[in-house]
Amino acid sequence: MTNNSHTIPQQTIRFGAERLTIEDVVAISNGAAAEMNTDAAFTSKIDRGVAFLERLLKEEGVIYGVTTGYGDSCTVAIPTHLVDDLPLNLTRFHGCGLGDDLDRQQARAVLATRLCSLAQGVSGVSHPLLNQIVTLINHDISPRIPQEGSVGASGDLTPLSYLAATLIGEREVIYQGQIRPTADVFKELGIEAIKLKPKEGLALMNGTSVMTALACIAYKRAEYLAQLATKITAMVSVGIQGNAFHFDEALFAVKPHPGQQQIASWLRSDLQAERPPRNSDRLQDRYSLRCAPHVIGVLQDSLPWLRQMIENELNSANDNPIIDGDNERVLHGGHFYGGHIAMAMDMLKTAVANIADLLDRQMAQLMDYKFNNGLPFNLTGATGERKPINHGFKAVQIGISAWTAEALKHTMPASVFSRSTECHNQDKVSMGTIASRDCLRVLQLTEQVTAASLLAATQAIELRKREHQLTDTNISPALQAMQQAVLSDFEFVIEDRPLEQDLRHFINKIQHQHWSLY
Template sequence: MVIWNSNMTENIRDSICFGAGRLTIEDVTDIAGGASVRLNDTAEFTSKIQRGTAFLERLLEDEGVIYGVTTGYGDSCTVAIPTELVDELPLHLTRFHGCGLGDNLDHQQARAVLATRLCSLSQGVSGVSLELLQQIVTLINHDIAPRIPQEGSVGASGDLTPLSYLAASLIGEREVIYKGEIKPTADVYSQLGISPIKLKPKEGLALMNGTSVMTALACLAFKRAEYLAQISTRITAMVSVAMQGNDFHFDKALFAVKPHPGQQQIASWLRDDLQANRPPRNSDRLQDRYSLRCAPHVIGTLQDSLPWLRQLIENELNSANDNPIIDGDNECVLHGGHFYGGHIALAMDTLKTVIANIADLLDRQMAQLMDYKFNNGLPFNLTGSTGSRKPINHGFKAVQIGISAWTAEALKHTMPASVFSRSTECHNQDKVSMGTIASRDCLRVLELTEQVASASLLAATQAIELRKRQGELEQDQISPALQAMVKSVRKDFEVVNEDRPLEQELRLFVGKIQQQNWKMYN
């Protein structure tokens, strides 16, 4: 779970406008963190929305055949819906999809889902009313989030089952998250004087037939990954100092000959962090092991992937991704498969792999740092104990085991979800994206890697303090950036001299990383 703090929301605008232009990943994460929203109030936007609904109403009056409006859904598209039952069909769609299981999305994730669905419907080609769009705005601005179980979507026809919980909340059914509690939607509406809406014939399908859950989670994952590239670079610099590593491995001229811009950025950040008069090395090793020497190449794959991952995610965010598309301007109904979440599946399968590689990198750095055979004179397991009590103290021994376990689990989750397409729904949905599973996997890999980073940050801080204690590192031999980082960590972390449980400190620093507590690089 990510909890946004003031550092993350300091630039949030008073209100984010829908229907006036493209939204960004940052817009979604700002809304997840508490930003308010509004609809574009221009006549142009209002008219576009109204033309779509008016066109649908005329088709119904003329007894036109419209998928999901006058027909059943999916493989049932050959079933004609009697005119007198058309109005009830969207309600049945929301209800029979109320079968999600697993843990619920947290409050901020559910707010992000509201934002991504509102963005898609605000494209003006889904045949929904202004009243429906405004109801989503009302939920966001009253900080009411639908309770959405995580499991039950195959990612095409979009996120049908999880989005049914959003649809249900708009009509006053099921449950919502409000003021930190799960409550019946009807009770919250009554308390706040909110009226449930009645879904028009196309609106159940428009709400549910799309990629908004996977896209919301992808937006949140992207921002965490973006920060993880920075914190893992900072930790690597700290480990290099503690290990008495070679800073020439990050030389500007060296990286000029391999021009991956993200990789060059990581090397540049490392150079900045290592700008100090380094102490004499206690090693004749000309080349550090790969987990230090190749850190820009590992973290750089994440950094270089971010621009094109952003493109994939933001294009999906700003798309109309339901079916059919209702073109009110040209008065036609376009049947297709825009609910297919393949681009988000690709983005999340890719991102979780590069993130897991960060966990593996830090795991290897920690294995070196705590092993007296490789750490250039640091104590066994980074224990701070000395003298007669040293034999019974074990420092970071168990933490290193934990790092190994979290890394292994992260690596295990890198199997691409998108290759597990399953034919479903009477073989109508015979090729599906699994994009939502990929997004959930990615968030789990991020959580595990943030745990590795938390432990690595504490271990690197401990190692630097031990170097100082041993008289092998002076304060002026550490760059100002690393001095500030160590000082900040030490506010909540005492050097481990006598063994103590470290769980609460590890959890605290996982939270700080998820909150993006430290401003890293410009």
Template sequence: MTTNNTSTTQQTIKFGADRLTIEDVCAIANGAHAEMNNDAAFNEKIDRGVAFLERLLKDEGVIYGVTTGYGDSCTVAIPPKLVDELPLHLTRFHGCGLGEVLAPQQARAVLATRLCSLSQGVSGVSHELLNQLVTLINHDIVPRIPEEGSVGASGDLTPLSYVAATLIGERDVIYKGEVRPTAEVFNELGITPIQLRPKEGLALMNGTSVMTALACLAYKRAEYLAQMATKITAMVSVAMQGNDFHFDEALFAVKPHPGQQLIASWLRSDLQAERPPRNSDRLQDRYSLRCAPHVIGVLQDSLPWLRQMIENELNSANDNPIIDGDNERVLHGGHFYGGHIAMAMDTLKTAVANIADLLDRQMAQLMDYKFNNGLPFNLTGAMGERKPINHGFKAVQIGISAWTAEALKHTMPASVFSRSTECHNQDKVSMGTIASRDCLRVLQLTEQVTAASLLAATQAIELRKRDEELNASHLSPALTKMNEAVLEHFEPVIEDRPLEQDLRLFIDMIQHQHWPLYR
């Protein structure tokens, strides 16, 4: 549930109350504050789990990961005098992550997803631990989390060890843009490191929170890309003098995928203008225009069930064992297995890569004088004697193909590459975090394709206008608005110039969802 703090206008997300949404996690990732539910029933549920664990320990009960070793070492009994040290060792021996470090936005999302899981009240953690996670979020203290080292079961052990280490004042954090020792930042801000209780190291680390955090961020980016690809398709259709009857409502009524129908309706709205004279008598446009609703519609139709899978994982208790304080039971299972996120991300990255491929094919048509119905080759804006030495978007189109090829290469499903690890205790694992990371890479590449396609489509429209083949009556209000918005930041290419900075600017604007597109 999302609320607003009226005194500071700072958005605040409440944990331990209603189900959280993908948007709530993204809000935390982008700077929103967190607060715990203060309801008496919630507080009592947390207390019952902690009290039950304490009684079991006094009675010398056997609890996995509390009075035993971890994983294949579950048969190793821990002497009572060493039980309190066990979670500290868990955090430390998992401090072996490698690769790039998660961006602060991503690490904040990890804090939110882990806090949401532990707030289900069946992990046996204390209020002190939950409040320490809230403190990190609200002070914008971000654990430095290397992205590599998780097989997605038992959860995200290695990357989440960096969260656990931060709570106890160890390792490094990113604070005000700098990587600094956690202990130093805590001392500066007067934050007291917590001491992990016997189950708390396992509760923090043995879950799916890294893959789920990345999935939430990926979902919102993909949702926007479906809209951007639709808008660009409409622009390309106008620039190519395409046929708007391909998106007729009656046509789509007979193939009733709701997402596909929605994309077609957006295209109809964008193309609702006077049709300009055409240089082609082609009855049917090539597939990358004619079938655009069918391609983008696959992504659009996937979003509802992807949301269900991601949000169910987000709002789950996904560690092991589950501590049922109400009925005083310890439930040993495998909720750390990230198969649902793995499937969601393998699916999403494939749908997104198809968007890159669609736009790549549209751009190939748009820049090829043999197919673009009279536009200059490579969309060069030069004229007269300057035309032969100018090459317009030639290299950009090569780049689009390169980025698309790499995106398509990353669609190999990660979830089928399970490895048997940890003395064959973890003999079937999800690879969910790798799938999430792959999806983010595909999104980045597709956003690059999208930015380049947006500039090329704008260039094409401006060339038609310059040559008096288009005028204001030929563009719908929606496309006029989009075209003007792009031209606020982009000068059409007449003489060749480097376009890297233009591309980087528009990639950034796409990633920050700069333009509201469809509602």
């Protein structure tokens, strides 16, 4: 097995040039550097938008959020001498987020997604603002952003106000593992706070960048889980003496979902070994083994269109109004609406929760002596007179069921819970950020199920080997490598012991995508 997880990407992501990918955002979240496009075509486009806005202001043109109030207050005219103060007030009155904070990785992803949107060049922001976000990324300064308080339209107003506040030296940041006042960190590093131009507060806050940042992170974790669940399924099939022919290529050729076929192909590869004698007369395995490609395949087949939706949102200008500096127009619309991310995350969390449910059912079989084809109850490794007092993975299996149930409970779609807010101006909202947060919670619970299942499947195969029911000829090189990789960090369970720290260790490995699987 190749360990490719703990190397921070040594790369620099350029903004304002080519389209960014999910992987670019995740690279920034994990420590990659950022830079702005310096080509003349890009820099002049930014300049034209700013110059157009400045001309409009001099002519006392009416611009939403610049010379008017916000939202339902759009009919309130702002006196010319107060226009410069308006964005500052916008950042401050939205400073009401609650709940846990986004972690450093998530907050860095928010910096990347907002910078990508503003770098489309139609938000009317200036080079100093763009460069200030780059400075935060490259100095590893992350805004402290509370998770709760966004309904997903007009974008992530409240959480993004914490990014805006950081740029101007206010509130707090995560720096070197500590939460500190922004002003203190800026002073220590010699960073000068910027002053927001009239449109810039709205441009920073009125968008979908928090939900999109979380969606990028969720996507990569789900992509890895599809692979790891496939590997575990192969291990369970070996451990339970399952039927490898359930994954036959000719069988899957007649139901041509490409993702499902990919899962079946990976399973065939993992099960290419001499078949051991079976202690079962069942022609067909139970559904959690036989139909595993059909369950994991739903997630695998969803990934391409989920990528399209997430990356289109990532590379969009998703604030309001749009500033068309080339044609000197102000375009009022609703690009802050996060419906695509909401739907993508509702879909993704459901597909991921089904992975937890699949593994939960596999584990119920694997640990039950009535169904596991001769393995000891609860996979205990104890023998002789000590066997009756040892209970192996009994409590772990209960935990798997608890984590699975909680994951399934979170699959209620957030996108259908729109609320009318802000004097009924925001009367249909996306709930995209809540959907993204729900998805991350489902991923966490499913990763817990997956870590426990990996250890249990490893224990099952080791039991077969110790009881001389399996030899290396019965296990493919790929599964042997996975077995050895797990056992290098996990001691075979003979006498009962607390397994919490083992579980936490392997959850961490999963979240850092420690093993190259396929």
